[in-house]
Amino acid sequence: MGIGFLAMLAGILDVNRDLYEAAYIDGITNRFQEIIYVTIPAAKPQMLFGAVMAIVNAFQNGGIGVQLSGANPTPGYAGQLLATHAEEYAFIRYEMGYGAAVSVLLLLLVWVISHYAKKLFADKN
Amino acid sequence: MTRNKKRIRIIGINPRRFERSQLKFYLYLIPLAIVTALPLLFVFSNAFKPLDELLVYPPKLFTTRPTLQNFINLTATSSNKAIPVTRYLFNSILTTGSTVLLTLLITVATAYCLSKKKYRMKKFIFEINSVALMFIPVAVAIPRYFIIYKLGMIDNILSSIVPLLAMPVGLFLIKQFMDQFPDDIVEAAQIDGASNFMIIGKIVMPNIKPALATVAILSFQTAWNSTEASNYYLNNEALKSFSFYMTTLTASSGNANAMVGQLSGNAIAGMGVQAAATLIMFLPNLILFIVLQSKVMNTMSHSGMK
Numbered sequence: 001m002g003i004g005f006l007a008m009l010a011g012i013l014d015v016n017r018d019l020y021e022a023a024y025i026d027g028i029t030n031r032f033q034e035i036i037y038v039t040i041p042a043a044k045p046q047m048l049f050g051a052v053m054a055i056v057n058a059f060q061n062g063g064i065g066v067q068l069s070g071a072n073p074t075p076g077y078a079g080q081l082l083a084t085h086a087e088e089y090a091f092i093r094y095e096m097g098y099g100a101a102v103s104v105l106l107l108l109l110v111w112v113i114s115h116y117a118k119k120l121f122a123d124k125n
Numbered sequence: 126m127t128r129n130k131k132r133i134r135i136i137g138i139n140p141r142r143f144e145r146s147q148l149k150f151y152l153y154l155i156p157l158a159i160v161t162a163l164p165l166l167f168v169f170s171n172a173f174k175p176l177d178e179l180l181v182y183p184p185k186l187f188t189t190r191p192t193l194q195n196f197i198n199l200t201a202t203s204s205n206k207a208i209p210v211t212r213y214l215f216n217s218i219l220t221t222g223s224t225v226l227l228t229l230l231i232t233v234a235t236a237y238c239l240s241k242k243k244y245r246m247k248k249f250i251f252e253i254n255s256v257a258l259m260f261i262p263v264a265v266a267i268p269r270y271f272i273i274y275k276l277g278m279i280d281n282i283l284s285s286i287v288p289l290l291a292m293p294v295g296l297f298l299i300k301q302f303m304d305q306f307p308d309d310i311v312e313a314a315q316i317d318g319a320s321n322f323m324i325i326g327k328i329v330m331p332n333i334k335p336a337l338a339t340v341a342i343l344s345f346q347t348a349w350n351s352t353e354a355s356n357y358y359l360n361n362e363a364l365k366s367f368s369f370y371m372t373t374l375t376a377s378s379g380n381a382n383a384m385v386g387q388l389s390g391n392a393i394a395g396m397g398v399q400a401a402a403t404l405i406m407f408l409p410n411l412i413l414f415i416v417l418q419s420k421v422m423n424t425m426s427h428s429g430m431k
Contacts, residue, residue: 003343007298010335014305045301052258053294060261087263096267103264110259 003057004050011046015039048121052114059083059110082106165411172196172404179396195401208362210370214405217349217367220285224348225341228292232340233333236299237325241311251300258293266357273358282364285354289347295340302336303329338417345413350406371402 015038023038040047065079066072073088074080080088082102090099166186171179173191200210239251269288278284306329314324330337355369 003294003298003339007339010302010339014302014335045304049298049301052255052297056259059259083261083263086261090263090267100264103261106261107256107259107264111256114255114259 004053007046007049007053008043011043012039015042044121048118051117051121055114055117056110059106062087082109168400168404168407171400174397174400176397179400195397198398199401199405210367212363213365213367213370216282216285216364220282220354220366221345221348224286224289225344227286227290228295228344229337229341231290232292232295232299233325233330233337235296236303237321237329239296239300240303240306241308241329254293254296257291258297266353270357279358280361280364281358284358285348285351285364285366288354289344289351292340292344292347295343299333299336299340302333306332342414342417346410349409368406371399371406374399374402 019038019042020034023034028034028037060083062081062083062085065074065081066084069075069079072084072092074084083106086099086102086106088099089095089102163186167184170186170188170191172195173193174188175190175192175194178185178188178190239247239254273279273284273288276287278287310328311324314328319327350368352366352369352372355365359365
């Protein structure tokens with residue numbers, strides 16, 4: 001989460017304080033509405049960044065299984081993910097072509113999903 | 126609900142200092158902070174534990190007999206080798222420092238171009254950057270080696286700097302942040318006759334400091350923890366980084382199962398050295414984060430742009 005957290009922190013801190021005052025004058029009454037109507041819309045670009053990074057990292061993080069078991073492939077292929085799969089074929093079995101193909105597939109997968117995330121969070125104006 | 130009552134609440138939105146109504150947040154946040162801080166505490170106390178306490182099961186969080194022996198051992202590990210630990214540290218500090226500085230300059234200039242200039246293919250170029258963000262490191266390892274090889278940077282300290290300069294994450298972040306910075310100010314500066322570099326240096330940079338701090342932290346962490354160059358591009362031991370040196374400690378002593386045959390002394394003694402090295406690796410990250418994080422806060426409270 002690291003990067004996304006930093007980005008969102010910067011985004012939230014950068015929200016113009018006057019917006020809150022303006023929002024209160026326009027009729028919001030509590031902190032929850034503050035978050036929904038002011039903080040989240042103002043920090044949307046940073047949230048988009050956080051979402052994309054979370055997606056990318058979730059797909060790329062294959063290392064934990066390998067680190068814990070101390071072997072790639074993991075015992076019984078129980079902890080194998082796309083990233084470790086690509087690494088195993090490319091650098092252990094030396095089937096570079098297959099490894100490259102898997103990593104392209106992974107790239108496409110991440111790209112499509114983060115496109116969907118951009119649709120969700122993109123600025124409408 | 127009179128106007129007056131609303132006024133009072135508005136002042137209460139963001140109190141300047143501690144207020145009693147914040148207690149409920151602390152009640153939730155302090156336990157959370159303690160849980161998050163436990164691994165950090167563990168790293169710290171591990172580095173100061175004597176050997177027998179390091180091997181205690183279940184592991185203890187605090188040490189009863191703190192000692193500096195691990196750090197002394199760490200410098201001693203290299204005493205019989207040609208290259209002292211400090212040489213690795215120097216390499217790491219040099220490459221990390223220049224990586225951070227150059228990354229910031231390149232990234233800001235690129236982001237300025239992508240955010241404030243108008244030309245064809247701009248969207249497409251930014252999309253390429255977003256795709257570059259999604260590559261897994263494994264996929265780029267071999268092409269990267271070829272590029273470094275063709276550039277003639279094998280066995281050159283530059284090879285631990287140059288590959289890290291392209292930072293899609295940082296570009297993405299700064300560009301997003303710069304989009305919020307009003308175009309009018311840039312245009313006003315152009316009318317006043319400022320060159321592109323002056324606009325970047327005097328107008329854009331001071332206003333995107335939070336993003337700059339974030340990118341500085343990120344690029345520092347990547348550069349400081351990177352073992353790629355030392356593993357693949359550098360054969361000369363004197364040019365390798367401290368993080369690489371740490372992996373050699375781990376490889377020769379950390380994996381107890383693989384090293385059962387060698388348990389006679391060195392492998393176990395390595396545990397303490399490794400704990401000390403982990404702390405040294407980790408400390409700059411923490412310090413930089415704390416320093417820059419407060420800087421982020423500082424810029425925020427001072428920047429009153431409307």
